[in-house]
Amino acid sequence: MTSLPLHLLPATSTVDDDGVLCVGGLRVPDLAATFGTPLFVYDEVHLRRRCREAVDAFGHQRAVYATKAFLCKAMARLAYEEGMLLDVASGGEMHVALAAGVPADALTLHGNNKSLDELRMALHEGVRYVVVDSDEELDRLEMLHREGLPVPRVVLRVTPGVHAHTHEYISTGQDDSKFGFNLANGAAAAAVDRARRSSAVELVGVHSHIGSNVFAVDSFARAAEVMARFAEPLELPELVLGGGLGVPYVGGEEAPTLTEWGRVVLDACRSMGVTARVSVEPGRSIVAAAAITVYTVGVVKHLPGVRTYVAVDGGMSDNPRPVLYGSGYEAFAPDRVLDPRAGRARVVGKHCESGDVLVFDAAVPDGLRAGDLLATPVTGAYGHSMASNYNKLTRPPVVFVRDGDARLVVRRENYEDLLRCDLD
Numbered sequence: 001m002t003s004l005p006l007h008l009l010p011a012t013s014t015v016d017d018d019g020v021l022c023v024g025g026l027r028v029p030d031l032a033a034t035f036g037t038p039l040f041v042y043d044e045v046h047l048r049r050r051c052r053e054a055v056d057a058f059g060h061q062r063a064v065y066a067t068k069a070f071l072c073k074a075m076a077r078l079a080y081e082e083g084m085l086l087d088v089a090s091g092g093e094m095h096v097a098l099a100a101g102v103p104a105d106a107l108t109l110h111g112n113n114k115s116l117d118e119l120r121m122a123l124h125e126g127v128r129y130v131v132v133d134s135d136e137e138l139d140r141l142e143m144l145h146r147e148g149l150p151v152p153r154v155v156l157r158v159t160p161g162v163h164a165h166t167h168e169y170i171s172t173g174q175d176d177s178k179f180g181f182n183l184a185n186g187a188a189a190a191a192v193d194r195a196r197r198s199s200a201v202e203l204v205g206v207h208s209h210i211g212s213n214v215f216a217v218d219s220f221a222r223a224a225e226v227m228a229r230f231a232e233p234l235e236l237p238e239l240v241l242g243g244g245l246g247v248p249y250v251g252g253e254e255a256p257t258l259t260e261w262g263r264v265v266l267d268a269c270r271s272m273g274v275t276a277r278v279s280v281e282p283g284r285s286i287v288a289a290a291a292i293t294v295y296t297v298g299v300v301k302h303l304p305g306v307r308t309y310v311a312v313d314g315g316m317s318d319n320p321r322p323v324l325y326g327s328g329y330e331a332f333a334p335d336r337v338l339d340p341r342a343g344r345a346r347v348v349g350k351h352c353e354s355g356d357v358l359v360f361d362a363a364v365p366d367g368l369r370a371g372d373l374l375a376t377p378v379t380g381a382y383g384h385s386m387a388s389n390y391n392k393l394t395r396p397p398v399v400f401v402r403d404g405d406a407r408l409v410v411r412r413e414n415y416e417d418l419l420r421c422d423l424d
């Protein structure tokens with residue numbers, strides 16, 4: 001099978017009689033002509049459905065959108081409107097969420113090394129809770145208490161010793177981790193004691209997050225059991241079980257749905273007699289499949305007996321995941337979606353690095369040439385949010401499409417933006 005697995009496309013995708021992909025009722029080549037390439041196209045209906053599915057599975061304000069997966073004002077507002085809370089992992093993410101009009105008490109603050117300023121901002125704004133990651137952070141919160149800032153509700157991040165089967169760089173629950181208080185060596189219990197005795201914080205719960213892009217729901221069930229065993233005797237009101245649900249990126253991959261994830265996690269909690277309010281923090285599973293990235297091909301280089309390179313007008317600056325994790329993607333021509341993809345090519349970007357790869361070994365339609373559009377599906381998570389200005393490329397715009405309307409929610413950067421911080 002060389003044709004594009006259509007289930008990887010955003011929810012409202014349809015194919016016109018002439019083979020052109022439509023998302024949100026709009027033809028993708030028209031979007032490329034209007035907004036230029038590279039372009040992130042997000043299906044707003046898809047985003048809203050995933051948010052609602054998470055809320056249905058876990059409850060109103062028990063599904064906390066992990067904004068680091070994809071954040072702009074429109075996304076923050078959308079997730080909040082659909083009944084999610086927002087998890088921010090830096091002062092910058094907090095600033096964007098607040099600028100979007102999301103109330104501070106819908107925000108939870110994460111991070112393994114929050115600065116005094118970030119914590120001060122969180123306490124001053126009045127976030128719902130701070131997820132405390134270290135003793136130094138408790139020291140900082142005590143310092144802020146002495147400054148007279150309000151006493152924050154805090155949740156302690158615990159590393160439960162559960163190994164999620166995913167890429168090492170995004171596996172966070174094992175004992176050897178920079179995150180949180182270790183359960184096995186007693187650090188977690190000691191942190192609970194300290195937080196309970198401190199007048200600078202109000203301890204309301206414990207938290208774990210075992211990693212990202214996890215496909216095996218039993219990893220989540222095991223983490224839930226370990227955390228429940230630790231948390232129940234503490235009789236705290238909140239148990240936060242993190243995010244990390246995986247998504248299929250290429251044909252042949254399958255992941256549990258948010259609904260299935262919810263069933264497994266909540267069943268595990270129920271069977272452990274958990275009475276705390278259980279919440280989770282999905283990021284990728286909300287946004288990844290909602291978007292495609294549309295590029296224009298600039299060079300097709302055939303190396304006989306070696307391979308074919310297809311160079312597009314973006315690259316590792318708009319999607320660093322292949323470089324970081326060796327992640328796989330599909331590629332397709334959005335103006336001939338149903339064509340067989342009989343060719344093979346390495347899809348690369350325009351950066352000055354041999355490692356600048358978007359798809360290592362892609363099935364592509366025959367006869368690709370300069371000027372053609374090429375798109376990658378499932379780029380809604382950790383693409384735009386990890387984008388950089390490497391080689392001083394301007395970061396692509398983000399357009400939300402819905403019911404025949406295209407709404408530009410992040411404009412393309414321009415050369416002036418590249419000089420915004422230069423002083424002379």
Ligand SMILES: *Cc1c(COP(=O)(O)O)cnc(C)c1O
Pocket residue numbers: 066068069087110209211212213242243244245281282283284285
């Ligand atoms: C990254 C992260 C998430 C979201 O992970 P996804 O894989 O995008 O679902 C949730 N919670 C914490 C603490 C995280 O660091």
